[in-house]
Amino acid sequence: MPGRGQNHVAQDWRGNLIPRRCKMITREILNDVFNARTVAVSGASSNPDKMGYKVLKNIIGGGYSGKIYPINPHGGTVLGLPCCTSIDEIPEDIDLVVVIVPAKFVPDVMRQAAEKHAKGAVIISGGFREIGNAELEAEVMKIADDNHIAVIGPNCQGINYTPNNLCATWPLMTGKGTMAVIAQSGTIGAAMGEWSQEDAIGFSSLVALGNKSGVGEVELLDFFADDDATKVIALNIEGVKDGRKFMEVAKRALEKKPVVVLKPGRTAKGAEAAASHTKSIAGSDKIFDAVCRQIGLIRAEGITEFYDYSKILGLLEKPAGRRLQIITSSGGSGILAADTAEDLGITIEKPEPEVIEELKSNLPSQCVASNPLDLTGDATAERYKDALEIVIKSSRADVFLVIFGDPIDGASETMRYIKTLTGKPIICVFLGGGEIEKKETPLLNMAGIPTFATPERAVRALGALLRKKQ
Amino acid sequence: MPGRGQNHVAQDWRGNLIPRRCKMITREILNDVFNARTVAVSGASSNPDKMGYKVLKNIIGGGYSGKIYPINPHGGTVLGLPCCTSIDEIPEDIDLVVVIVPAKFVPDVMRQAAEKHAKGAVIISGGFREIGNAELEAEVMKIADDNHIAVIGPNCQGINYTPNNLCATWPLMTGKGTMAVIAQSGTIGAAMGEWSQEDAIGFSSLVALGNKSGVGEVELLDFFADDDATKVIALNIEGVKDGRKFMEVAKRALEKKPVVVLKPGRTAKGAEAAASHTKSIAGSDKIFDAVCRQIGLIRAEGITEFYDYSKILGLLEKPAGRRLQIITSSGGSGILAADTAEDLGITIEKPEPEVIEELKSNLPSQCVASNPLDLTGDATAERYKDALEIVIKSSRADVFLVIFGDPIDGASETMRYIKTLTGKPIICVFLGGGEIEKKETPLLNMAGIPTFATPERAVRALGALLRKKQ
Numbered sequence: 001m002p003g004r005g006q007n008h009v010a011q012d013w014r015g016n017l018i019p020r021r022c023k024m025i026t027r028e029i030l031n032d033v034f035n036a037r038t039v040a041v042s043g044a045s046s047n048p049d050k051m052g053y054k055v056l057k058n059i060i061g062g063g064y065s066g067k068i069y070p071i072n073p074h075g076g077t078v079l080g081l082p083c084c085t086s087i088d089e090i091p092e093d094i095d096l097v098v099v100i101v102p103a104k105f106v107p108d109v110m111r112q113a114a115e116k117h118a119k120g121a122v123i124i125s126g127g128f129r130e131i132g133n134a135e136l137e138a139e140v141m142k143i144a145d146d147n148h149i150a151v152i153g154p155n156c157q158g159i160n161y162t163p164n165n166l167c168a169t170w171p172l173m174t175g176k177g178t179m180a181v182i183a184q185s186g187t188i189g190a191a192m193g194e195w196s197q198e199d200a201i202g203f204s205s206l207v208a209l210g211n212k213s214g215v216g217e218v219e220l221l222d223f224f225a226d227d228d229a230t231k232v233i234a235l236n237i238e239g240v241k242d243g244r245k246f247m248e249v250a251k252r253a254l255e256k257k258p259v260v261v262l263k264p265g266r267t268a269k270g271a272e273a274a275a276s277h278t279k280s281i282a283g284s285d286k287i288f289d290a291v292c293r294q295i296g297l298i299r300a301e302g303i304t305e306f307y308d309y310s311k312i313l314g315l316l317e318k319p320a321g322r323r324l325q326i327i328t329s330s331g332g333s334g335i336l337a338a339d340t341a342e343d344l345g346i347t348i349e350k351p352e353p354e355v356i357e358e359l360k361s362n363l364p365s366q367c368v369a370s371n372p373l374d375l376t377g378d379a380t381a382e383r384y385k386d387a388l389e390i391v392i393k394s395s396r397a398d399v400f401l402v403i404f405g406d407p408i409d410g411a412s413e414t415m416r417y418i419k420t421l422t423g424k425p426i427i428c429v430f431l432g433g434g435e436i437e438k439k440e441t442p443l444l445n446m447a448g449i450p451t452f453a454t455p456e457r458a459v460r461a462l463g464a465l466l467r468k469k470q
Numbered sequence: 471m472p473g474r475g476q477n478h479v480a481q482d483w484r485g486n487l488i489p490r491r492c493k494m495i496t497r498e499i500l501n502d503v504f505n506a507r508t509v510a511v512s513g514a515s516s517n518p519d520k521m522g523y524k525v526l527k528n529i530i531g532g533g534y535s536g537k538i539y540p541i542n543p544h545g546g547t548v549l550g551l552p553c554c555t556s557i558d559e560i561p562e563d564i565d566l567v568v569v570i571v572p573a574k575f576v577p578d579v580m581r582q583a584a585e586k587h588a589k590g591a592v593i594i595s596g597g598f599r600e601i602g603n604a605e606l607e608a609e610v611m612k613i614a615d616d617n618h619i620a621v622i623g624p625n626c627q628g629i630n631y632t633p634n635n636l637c638a639t640w641p642l643m644t645g646k647g648t649m650a651v652i653a654q655s656g657t658i659g660a661a662m663g664e665w666s667q668e669d670a671i672g673f674s675s676l677v678a679l680g681n682k683s684g685v686g687e688v689e690l691l692d693f694f695a696d697d698d699a700t701k702v703i704a705l706n707i708e709g710v711k712d713g714r715k716f717m718e719v720a721k722r723a724l725e726k727k728p729v730v731v732l733k734p735g736r737t738a739k740g741a742e743a744a745a746s747h748t749k750s751i752a753g754s755d756k757i758f759d760a761v762c763r764q765i766g767l768i769r770a771e772g773i774t775e776f777y778d779y780s781k782i783l784g785l786l787e788k789p790a791g792r793r794l795q796i797i798t799s800s801g802g803s804g805i806l807a808a809d810t811a812e813d814l815g816i817t818i819e820k821p822e823p824e825v826i827e828e829l830k831s832n833l834p835s836q837c838v839a840s841n842p843l844d845l846t847g848d849a850t851a852e853r854y855k856d857a858l859e860i861v862i863k864s865s866r867a868d869v870f871l872v873i874f875g876d877p878i879d880g881a882s883e884t885m886r887y888i889k890t891l892t893g894k895p896i897i898c899v900f901l902g903g904g905e906i907e908k909k910e911t912p913l914l915n916m917a918g919i920p921t922f923a924t925p926e927r928a929v930r931a932l933g934a935l936l937r938k939k940q
Contacts, residue, residue, distance in 0.1 A: 126848065131836040157847070171877075171904050185802025186847050187875030190902030191924075236802065264802055269818045270809035276838045277801030302806060302926035303901070331747030332655025332706065332734055336772060339740035348739045366601040368746045377627070377656050378596065405657030407641075431773070432660030434641050454661075456772035 025150045025215055030223040033120030033150050034161040034205070036095035037066040039168070040087055040116075042109045043100030043125070044070030044078045051124065052100040053078070054170045055158065059098075062160075062167030062174050069094065087112035096120045098158065098168045103127030106154070107139050114147035121214075122168050123154035129211050130155050141213050150219070156210025157186035160193070163204060163229045177202030178231035178314035180224040182217060184209045184238050188262070188303060192234060195307050200442035201314065201450075204229040209237075216241060218249050225253035234310040236262045238274045240288075251295050258313045258468050260298045262306040263288060296469050308457050309464035312450045316425040318468040323347050324459075325397035326372035327387060329379035330405025333429065334372030337401055337455035344463040348372075351394035358390045371397075381410035385417065392422045399462065403429040403455055407436035412443035419449060425465070427451075429458045495620045495685055500693040503590030503620050504631040504675070506565035507536040509638070510557055510586075512579045513570030513595075514540030514548045521594060522570040523548070524640045525628065529568075532630075532637030532644050539564065557582035566590045568628065568638045573597030576624070577609050584617035591684075592638050593624035599681050600625050611683050620689070626680025627656035630663070633674060633699045647672025648701035648784040650694040652687060654679045654708050658732070658773060662704060665777050670912035671784065671920075674699040679707075686711060688719050695723035704780040706732045708744045710758075721765050728783045728938050730768045732776040733758060766939050778927050779934035782920045786895040788938040793817050794929075795867035796842035797857060799849035800875025803899065804842030807871055807925035814933040818842075821864035828860045841867075851880035855887065862892045869932065873899040873925055877906035882913035889919065895935070897921075899928045 039059065045052035056070055056079055069090050072083040084090055087097065087109065097113040099106055103125050113121060121144065128137035137154065144151045152159055158169030162176040171190070175197045183189030186208050196203045204227065207220055217237050224230045233253060240246045253259055265274035266285045292299045298313070300306035324346050328334035338348055350356065350371050359369035363386065368374035373391055375383050384402070392400065400422075404411045411430065419426060428444050428451040430437045444451040452458035509529065515522035526540055526549055539560050542553040554560055557567065557579065567583040569576055573595050583591060591614065598607035607624060614621045622629055628639030632646040641660070645667045653659030656678050666673045674697065677690055687707050694700045703723060710716045723729055735744035736755045762769045768783070770776035794816050798804035808818055820826065820841050829839035833856065838844035843861055845853050854872070862870065870892075874881045881900065889896060898914050898921040900907045914921040922928035 126836070130846075131834075183802075185800055185875070187800035187902040188802050190876060190904075194902065194904055238802065238805065264805035264809055266809045267812035269812045270805045273801075273805040273808045273840075273842050276840055276842075277805060277844060302810070303803075303924045304926065330655055330657035331743075332653075332658050332708065333773075335708065335734035335740045335743040335747060338743045339734055339736045340772070342737035342739045364601075366596070370743075370746060372743050372746075374747060376600075405655070406660060432657040432664065434660075434664055454773045456774065 025219045027223050027226060029119050029148065029150050030215070030219060033096055034159070034166070034223070035164050036120070036166065038069070038092065038094045038096070039064070039066060039166070040069040040071055040090060040094045040097045040113070041100070042071040042087065042097055044072050044083060046076070046078045051170070055098060055100060055124065055168060058167040058170055058172040061172050063165040064167070065165060087116055090116055093117045096122065099123040099125055101125060103133065103136055107136070107143060110140055110143040110149065114143060114149060118149055120150040120152065122152045122156070122158050124156060124158050126155040128154045129213070137211065137213055144214055151214025152207065153210035154213065157189060157208035159208070160206040161204070162202065169206065169208065173197050175200060175202030177204060178229065179203045179234055179310045180205040180227065180230040180232070181234045181236070181310070182207050182209065182220045183236045185236055188236050188306070191303060192307055192310070196311070198442070199311065200446045201311055218242065218245050221249045221253045221259070225256050231257055232310050232314040233257060233259045234306060235259055236306065238263065238265055238277060247291060247295060250297060254296045254469055258298060260300055260306060260309045260313065260464070261292060262300045262303065296467070298464050298467050304457065305460060308452065308461040312427070312461040312465050313468060315448055315450045316465055318465060318470060319399040319425050321398035322466060323349050323396055323398045324401055324462065325351065325391060325394055326401045326403065327375065327384070327391060328372050328403035328405065329375045329377060329408065330403055330432070331374050331376070333403045333405050333431065333455045334374055337403065337459050338372060340456045340459035344459065346459065346462060346466070349396040351391060351396055355390060355394045359387060362386055362390060377406065379408065381408055381414045384408070384411070385414045388414070388418045389421065392418065392424070397424070399424055400426045401429065401458055401462070402426060404440070405432050407433045409436050411440045412447060415444055415449050416447045419447065427458050427462060429453070429455050495689045497693050497696060499589050499618065499620050500685070500689060503566055504629070504636070504693070505634050506590070506636065508539070508562065508564045508566070509534070509536060509636070510539045510541055510560060510564045510567045510583070511570070512541045512557065512567055514542050514553060516546070516548045521640070525568060525570060525594065525638060528637040528640055528642040531642050533635040534637070535635060557586055560586060563587045566592065569593040569595055571595060573603060573606055577606070577613060580610055580613040580619065584613060584619060588619055590620040590622065592622045592626070592628050594626060594628050596625040598624045599683070607681065607683055614684055621684025622677065623680035624683065627659060627678035629678070630676040631674070632672065639676065639678065643667050645670065645672030647674060648699065649673045649704055649780045650675040650697065650700040650702070651704045651706070651780070652677050652679065652690045652694070653706045655706055658706050658776070661773060662777055662780070668912070669781065670916045671781055688712065688715050691723045691729065692719045695726050701727055702780050702784040703727060703729045704776060705729055706776065708733065708735055708747060717761060717765060720767060724766045724939055728768055730770055730776060730779045730783065730934070731762060732770045732773065766937070768934050768937050774927065775930060778922065778931040782897070782931040782935050783938060785918055785920045786935055788935060788940060789869040789895050791868035792936060793819050793866055793868045794871055794932065795821065795861060795864060796871045796873065797845065797854070797861060798842050798873035798875065799845045799847060799878065800873055800902070801844050801846070803873045803875050803901065803925045804844055807873065807929050808842060810926045810929035814929065816929065816932060816936070819866040821861060821866055825860060825864045829857060832856055832860060847876065849878065851878055851884045854878070854881070855884045858884070858888045859891065862888065862894070867894070869894055870896045871899065871928060871932070872896060874910070875902050877903045879906050881910045882917060885914055885919050886917045889917065897928050897932060899923070899925050
């Protein structure tokens with residue numbers, strides 16, 4: 001490809017040298033990368049303190065079933081696998097190379113990977129543009145560009161794609177789910193991953209952008225839009241390189257699934273910090289916000305909402321309307337849910353008189369047969385069952401919020417049953433429940449009932465669900 | 471006391487009968503109740519499923535060192551303690567009776583407790599006003615009033631006062647701390663307790679108000695204002711019975727320590743739910759909010775903030791000014807902290823040039839020596855130490871926010887050391903840190919450095935700290 005790959009260095013708005021984005025990363029190439037059947041790990045190490053050990057260990061521990069080739073210049077064996085001393089030694093073509101060697105060796109690794117017709121490189125190694133080595137990065141990107149290798153990173157925390165059991169990152173997380181997280185911030189990505197594991201909702205993918213010199217938000221949005229395992233895309237970015245392209249791809253993705261966006265740098269001070277961090281041009285936050293509203297991107301206010309919104313959108317369909325029925329054992333929590341609902345224009349209607357009558361004749365006298373439906377502090381899972389069997393018949397509710405206050409054993413079993421009785425979405429809250437809460441919350445999530453730690457978080461998440469397009 | 475105790479039933483705004491509040495509960499009586507040396511447990515049971523078992527077990531398990539008299543009409547032994555068949559049998563006066571018998575037996579228990587000169591009764595039993603039995607409640611309150619017995623409840627979840635190792639409630643929680651929680655909602659109280667235990671910050675007290683027919687928010691505010699163990703009062707109420715009295719006592723308390731208020735029922739729907747729940751007259755929320763601002767009550771927006779604000783106010787003094795220096799290994803988290811700070815009018819100034827120069831010459835080149843001070847993703851506890859030793863010399867910061875993104879081992883040890891070098895308050899965030907985060911977060915809290923799960927929560931808590939009076 002003579003003539004291509006020239007002029008790989010451009011200048012950003014501050015005059016810093018940055019590599020040009022390679023142009024030819026297609027959905028097909030990314031598909032080969034995430035579904036790689038042959039992976040080389042360049043920089044594999046037998047020293048447990050090294051990243052080259054941890055990442056290889058996680059690829060193995062994640063249950064990856066393709067071929068793994070550890071590369072270590074000294075040969076030998078790492079974690080029971082024989083090493084090649086270089087990629088050249090690998091006896092076949094590879095789909096993906098995970099790169100953990102010092103920056104100066106990366107161009108050589110890339111050249112060898114190109115020889116083996118690698119489709120992608122996850123470059124975990126740092127030491128490029130982020131410390132001023134823009135030319136080294138440009139050299140790497142030129143090799144990638146010339147050889148159609150999709151680069152994730154460099155200076156990134158790797159990728160985890162659970163449909164392929166491919167955990168080329170750290171820590172080891174294997175819980176499968178429907179959320180694809182694209183994270184500019186390794187820490188925010190890690191937090192999303194950890195919370196999803198604790199919650200037992202898992203994820204389809206975690207991708208760290210790092211310097212995003214090759215694959216960026218546009219290519220990943222485009223890929224995950226068509227990824228069957230992914231039902232919601234959680235996108236953490238600090239800036240958008242090509243606004244027109246971003247809008248075009250985001251619009252296409254939004255036709256297929258919801259996209260939640262966390263974009264720090266809303267304020268002047270935040271934007272200044274973002275400029276220092278990733279050299280992102282934050283642009284006008286008001287314009288970005290207007291674009292989100294216009295095309296239907298669901299913007300998260302902070303990290304908590306980023307997780308909560310992605311969680312609910314990955315588990316539930318959009319309710320048919322905005323009428324919420326609250327069922328609770330904790331009066332105070334029910335009131336807080338009603339307050340938050342009213343803040344968000346979510347309506348609270350009382351069930352029809354016949355439903356109220358049936359509730360009254362089947363529940364103890366201290367219960368309040370209304371909306372919130374208050375089952376009071378001594379409610380058991382059995383009382384929830386009795387009450388829910390009746391109240392789900394209300395035609396004045398489009399969605400149900402069931403709040404378990406205090407340790408209510410058997411909550412998940414009851415809710416799994418109730419879920420079979422209605423097609424309307426159900427959301428739960430569990431708080432003040434000690435060890436039983438810790439046990440029941442993941443069980444509820446696993447049953448497809450997103451469960452939150454406070455009523456406010458649950459209702460705000462419902463607000464996000466109501467902004468879903470389809 | 472002939473003539474007293476008459477007319478114990480009044481009507482509320484809806485015409486429901488309610489008992490009149492007894493008038494004579496003083497700080498001294500409450501002091502005798504919380505510091506009780508002799509406790510009778512009326513309704514003690516050897517059946518582990520019964521509340522009368524759980525509560526007795528928790529009083530014993532909490533390490534209470536006073537005398538415990540379990541009362542069970544069948545006598546025998548419960549949890550190794552011999553039972554009296556009635557309070558009459560107790561060979562001495564008692565300070566406190568914890569009541570767990572069915573409602574209809576409570577008047578007799580109260581009469582017997584009066585004979586033993588009890589100072590207080592924690593009535594956990596339900597079955598009173600909340601189910602329409604206002605007259606039975608009035609009978610109980612008349613006995614209490616005639617005999618100067620301070621009633622907590624009825625229909626409440628009990629009390630936990632850690633300075634006296636007295637856990638007359640459930641679950642068993644023994645971690646001592648500086649936060650006194652007064653909770654209208656048993657669930658919200660339980661959640662506050664559980665979070666404080668996980669965080670290792672503990673509490674001085676948890677008190678459930680229940681029907682608050684005797685002791686209410688006014689008496690408890692007054693008591694905890696003078697309680698040496700309590701540095702912050704967390705008050706969850708749905709309504710205030712006597713607004714003038716409340717303001718008077720709150721003002722007195724606020725001269726001594728901060729008070730955080732969670733009052734659900736902000737909105738029309740929320741207020742309607744509150745009226746059903748505790749028959750509280752929510753009143754105009756705007757007026758309540760204005761009163762809070764006027765006298766300096768710190769209002770929490772939701773349960774999360776209720777906890778976070780109480781946590782920070784129980785651990786830190788008010789900073790001398792509003793200038794925040796952010797130190798982070800996670801660029802994205804630093805930007806979110808800066809955004810939240812700007813939202814709240816908390817200022818972000820760069821350190822003076824000589825501090826920046828010193829940072830630059832002591833840190834790797836990829837670090838951003840500014841505010842946020844970004845130590846980047848490969849930062850270790852050692853790098854934090856190096857950076858913090860320098861940046862705490864900045865005269866352009868009144869308070870420090872240290873964000874640990876990813877698993878950074880030794881974070882708490884470093885911070886304990888740094889804390890010895892400055893008198894300015896330090897707040898931490900730990901996220902994306904997996905098992906190390908779970909280990910280090912409580913250690914940081916125990917070192918007096920409040921540590922939060924997201925930058926947004928930490929900075930909002932700082933906003934509450936800046937509203938402290940003293």
